[in-house]
Amino acid sequence: MKWMLNTDEILKTCGEHKIVDDLEKQVFYKFLQKTSPLHTLALALILYALGGVPFVVWGMGVRAVCLFHVTCLVNSICHRHGQQPWITNDLSRNIWWVAILSFGEGWHNNHHAFQYSARFGLKWWQMDIAWYTVRFLETIGLATDVKLPIPTDIQRRTCSYSQTSFESLNPTPIGAKSVIAPHQVN
Ligand SMILES: [Zn+2]
Numbered sequence: 115m116k117w118m119l120n121t122d123e124i125l126k127t128c129g130e131h132k133i134v135d136d137l138e139k140q141v142f143y144k145f146l147q148k149t150s151p152l153h154t155l156a157l158a159l160i161l162y163a164l165g166g167v168p169f170v171v172w173g174m175g176v177r178a179v180c181l182f183h184v185t186c187l188v189n190s191i192c193h194r195h196g197q198q199p200w201i202t203n204d205l206s207r208n209i210w211w212v213a214i215l216s217f218g219e220g221w222h223n224n225h226h227a228f229q230y231s232a233r234f235g236l237k238w239w240q241m242d243i244a245w246y247t248v249r250f251l252e253t254i255g256l257a258t259d260v261k262l263p264i265p266t267d268i269q270r271r272t273c274s275y276s277q278t279s280f281e282s283l284n285p286t287p288i289g290a291k292s293v294i295a296p297h298q299v300n
Contacts, residue, residue: 192222200227218242
């Protein structure tokens with residue numbers, strides 16, 4: 115959990131807060147930020163109206179605890195156990211059952227290898243619900259310029275993925291935004 119408290123390290127790794135300048139200028143996100151406590155309150159009221167205190171406890175308290183534990187699970191066990199198919203020079207690992215619980219983040223070595231990628235489950239069988247959501251949003255035009263691992267990075271990171279075809283990483287482009295060219299590493 116130390117990484118969450120070490121803001122100096124986060125700033126060093128991710129840069130200053132200005133890296134989300136583009137989001138901070140958008141009216142929609144400004145609105146969300148200013149009114150975020152009200153969203154929590156509204157959810158609590160809706161849950162209470164639907165099912166009383168038990169709904170509030172399960173829908174907010176238990177849900178928040180589960181979310182927090184799964185997040186910590188990714189950042190603890192996925193740096194100790196599991197497989198490391200990519201050369202990342204760190205402790206990150208892939209664990210399939212954490213990926214199911216965390217909607218894809220359990221493919222953590224993939225994530226460390228291609229941090230800019232919207233897709234963490236890089237093989238068809240690597241379940242990645244967050245990626246399916248991004249793909250859906252892209253399909254209906256709400257997400258654009260979606261990033262995927264680029265061939266030069268794939269080559270640089272490749273080790274035990276030597277028998278992997280990366281054609282699966284190159285889904286049919288939506289518009290002309292796909293960034294990954296057909297590429298095979300054998
Ligand atoms: Zn990590």
